[in-house]
Amino acid sequence: MSYQVLARKWRPRTFHELVGQEHVQRALVNALDQGRLHHAYLFTGTRGVGKTTLARILAKCLNCTAGGPGDEAVTSQPCGECSNCQAIDDGRFVDLLEVDAASRTKVEDTRELLDNVQYAPTQGRYKVYLIDEVHMLSTSSFNALLKTLEEPPPHVKFLLATTDPQKLPPTVLSRCLQFTLKHMPPERIVGHLSMVLEAEGVSFEESALWLLGKAAEGSMRDAMSLTDQAIAFGQGEIRHADVAAMLGTLDHRHVLALIEALAEADAARLLSEVAALAEQGPDFAAVLDDVTGILHRLAIAQMVPDAVDNGHGDRDDLLALAARFTAEDIQLYYQIGVQGRGDMGHAPDLRTALEMTLLRMLAFRPQGVPKPAQTPLPMCGEGGSGSHGGSSTGGETAPASGASGGETPAEAQPSSQAPEPQAPSASSSTTEPEAEGTPEPEAEPAAPAAEAAPPATTPPWEDLPEEANADASPAEAVAAPAEDMAEIGMAAADEAPDAGPPLEPSDAPAALDDTQPAVEPDADPTPVADSAGQAAPEPAAGLADEPEPQPASAVEPEATPVADAAPADEEPASVEASGSRLTHEDWLARFDALGLSGLTRNLAAHCMVENDDGETLQLRLDPSQAAMQAEVHVERIREALAAAGFERRLEIADGELAAGSETPKQQADRLAAERHGEAVEALRADPHVKKLEQAFGAQLIEASVKPVTEPARR
Structure with a gap:
């Protein structure tokens, strides 16, 4: 028997085998169990998230004969053993008409398709039309489909799938129940790949699966295809180094090393890490993007640790790094990184731009803090204001280079x-x-100004x-x-x-x-x-x-x-x-x-x-x-x-x-406020100001009043 790729071999055949998309699964299962079936369903989402798979499972539920021949026998759990279920799995069920709208865009093809809608199903309970990439149909084809799509015969169900719902006419969208399928997060992809590889008996490294999950960009089918490629590349095994070489991506551990050098404020280590990266010939602009992306995740780790994205499987490492930065440093580094990314086009070369951006982060950090403080997490609320805890003694010697200007008081x-x-x-x-x-003693009424x-x-x-x-x-x-x-x-x-x-x-x-x-x-x-x-x-x-x-x-x-x-x-x-x-x-x-x-x-x-x-x-x-x-x-x-x-x-x-x-x-602020109030009262009591108010309707702007803070000098 010929080899069957993992994406087809492990394609879900029931709703309970479906990975992710719980919101769509719940709606369809409840509709099938309660008999509240719509005549047209529209599944949208990026490639490889399960649009066609969901449509086939729904067609199997509509035509499974395990519960009986009537409409009341429709079930949300197809048996998978009857002739209809097996024919749908094999792609030879005559009442399931799969149409590729990308290759049949003409209005003549649509009219030919609709001519057979009026006929009853041959083998199953419903005649199901599965139109994939429906947004590729022409305007004339949509117009020909509208009337039938709104009021089809009772034995017909339309299942539409598209990756670009914005191109569909509003008249089509209003005639369908629309379900938007979500991207697959890397955590879910890694978990599913682990289960598949264990069942297949393939040894793997978990860090390699995180690379595959990130490269899949939310598509489970792409992840399965990349896994097939990684197995072949690694001679039956999946290793981190092999997957990194196969994908041609930057090793995430090098980016973490740059962040650790920033945490230690070690410029020499920063330059050595960049030199090590240069040996691999990376895209330095992408490296800077990865650095700013990690800084963004560190800021989230400081404020809301539970909300940290674990897309690289490095959540624990990020939480440890977040405690080594102050919140101000992370915000400063992120801003410098974003601005440095825009300046890369004006730099002599991309490596120079990356090195200057990283060195600028250290050059502009507050020089009064020689070493980064330990920041307790989370930083939100009164208890997370970045307090260091403990006490600092004056007996410890401060580095001379850490002070701004290098002068003692x-x-x-x-x-x-x-x-x-x-x-x-x-x-x-x-x-x-x-x-x-x-309390201030009462002033004497005849006290001279000199007193x-x-x-x-x-x-x-x-x-x-x-x-x-x-x-x-x-x-x-x-x-x-x-x-x-x-x-x-x-x-x-x-x-x-x-x-x-x-x-x-x-x-x-x-x-x-x-x-x-x-x-x-x-x-x-x-x-x-x-x-x-x-x-x-x-x-x-x-x-x-x-x-x-x-x-x-x-x-x-x-x-x-x-x-x-x-x-x-x-x-x-x-x-x-x-x-x-x-x-x-x-x-x-x-x-x-x-x-x-x-x-x-x-x-x-x-x-x-x-x-x-x-x-x-x-x-x-x-x-x-x-x-x-x-x-x-x-x-x-x-x-x-x-x-x-x-x-x-x-x-x-x-x-x-x-x-x-x-x-x-606080004392200085209070005294300043008192002097400001006295100055305002003195202005309001001045006869010249009163004349201006009476003659011209002038108003005193209190915010502009500045009390005299220094004695006059001749």
């Missing part, structure tokens, strides 16, 4: 230029309760590169007093001596917080240096000129107590720097004086002090910012605290922040 901004908040003088006492989070306290510093919170903020001084971001906002178009008070009379000690408000140290009556109003040698901020506009900054060498790791560092006639520092515990209030007060910038400042601004035992300082990080945490940033914060007199081992852990407390970022 002391190099980026000397501590002598970063003034720390001091104890309240006579001119700044009114704002201390606000900085400490206590206005300088508001808290508002740093730029945007995620700018560290080089852009390296030279910025916190003193340059001091906001204007609230009283200055009421003066429309007027700048803040000038720092020159002629801006106003010097403030007398007797004019200082007496409403000081109990926790603040007292001010000596004969205290010098000029700023003093704290125990760490850092210059204090200017008390107010119109006082003494800005003191000269202290040299950086004045900063000592172990600062002496305040009582020994400052003379008796000077005011004590607000926070002791030696041997004291850093509270969250001290953290808020000293934050701007730490001299942090860039991503490091952004990370620290979302932290609050959780505990300080004198040896270890524990900071709690907002979970939404956990992805920014890295060893290099932790080390910079620790060095800045050490320069301020707090030599500690630093631990930063993300978690829920304490209720009622605010981070430096």
